[in-house]
Amino acid sequence: MQTEPLPVRRLPLSLAALAGLILLLAACGNGASGTPSASESAAASSAAASDSAEASESEASESEAAEGDVTVTLVGFAFTGDDVDTSGDVPTLTVPAGTRVVFVNEDAARHTATHGTDGAADPAAAFDINLGSSGASGSFTFEEAGEFPVTCKVHPDMNLTVIVE
């Protein structure tokens, strides 16, 4: 990330700082309205990386302790896990209503676990979990019966259907 632009340092640095400030102001202005923009998450990613790693670790240990949780592992660019049926075109996970599903990223790549299909979030997505790095986790509790498509916004080929009974 940090290169060493020594000879031309002053001017580019101040320009970069100014651009950063503008980005921050723009991000703050939009912040309340919903999904984070690409620039916002890019700017925040390095700062948030350590925080989210800590947060997800504590979340993961909590979820291990909770009875009835089901874990879905994102590894090899696929949704997998002991409870995931991979026999069909799209893997399925069948759980009783009220089950909390914990999504854990075990790839080095960034993934998301998003309510949606083929990389696109559902217009009324019930969850959109960023799994920014290996070890990152997040969960969603499926309260209502039905079929819920899950996808990764980074890799449209990653899909899962959660069947809630």
Ligand SMILES: [Cu+2]
């Ligand atoms: Cu992915």
